[in-house]
Amino acid sequence: MxxxxxxxxxxxxxxxxxxxxxxxxxxxxxxxxxxxxxxxxxxxxxxxxxxxxxxxxxxxxxxxxxxxTVTVREVSIERLSRPSYDVRVYDSSDFHKKLREVNLRGHLNNIPFVREISRDTYEVVSGSQHVEIAKDLRFSEIPVRILQIDEWEAVRRFVYEHVPLPKERNTNRGQYYSDEEINALFESLQDEWPLSKVAELYPLKPEIEACRSM
CATH class of the missing domain: 2.30.30.100 (SH3 type barrels.)
Known part of the structure; x- marks a missing residue:
């Protein structure tokens, strides 16, 4: 070579x-x-x-x-936004540790997944933490993988990535949402989708049942 x-x-x-x-x-x-x-x-x-x-x-x-066969592009960080139901605030010690690591390397360790919501404007589907790190470090552009999915599929992917299954709620959460974050996520989804639709999301079964019993 x-x-x-x-x-x-x-x-x-x-x-x-x-x-x-x-x-x-x-x-x-x-x-x-x-x-x-x-x-x-x-x-x-x-x-x-x-x-x-x-x-x-x-x-x-x-x-x-x-x-x-997959679409990866570098896009302006200003063209990326998180959905309203992505309620996590990134300010933990783990987040700042990863931020320092990225700052030292000079590049992200993973590519966020996004979907295009208007011309050259994208909503984050997975990898919000990486986007927030890039913003804090004032990266002008980052590589993203562009998915051809609709709004509901983006919601479904997000919930299954961030909310543990009902039987896993009492185990070690790891990177899953806390109970408070799950409640905020559920309320945000109810503002945008009917309860009958949100009920399709199995990880939110406890919240669905509690809501229906009220």
């Missing part, structure tokens, strides 16, 4: 594109983000991936652009 030529042509030929990288040991497909010091930084992904792990690749033999 002629790394000098790659460095000179990276911006035009590979940056922001889906690529496949080959070396003697492995083959990696992902979104080409940055080239520096004879190393390639990509967000590793497949069509099914829900997480996009950042990978730094050195000593590879071939890089090629492949068919784009």
């Amino acid at each position: 002629d790394y000098q030529n790659l460095e000179g042509g990276f911006e035009q030929e590979f940056k922001g594109k889906r690529v496949r990288v080959y070396s003697e040991e492995k083959e990696i497909t992902g979104w080409a983000y940055e080239w520096y010091d004879e190393s390639l930084l990509i967000y590793k992904m497949t069509d099914e991936d829900d997480e996009h792990e950042v990978v730094l690749i050195q000593n590879f033999d071939v890089i090629e652009v492949v068919e784009e």
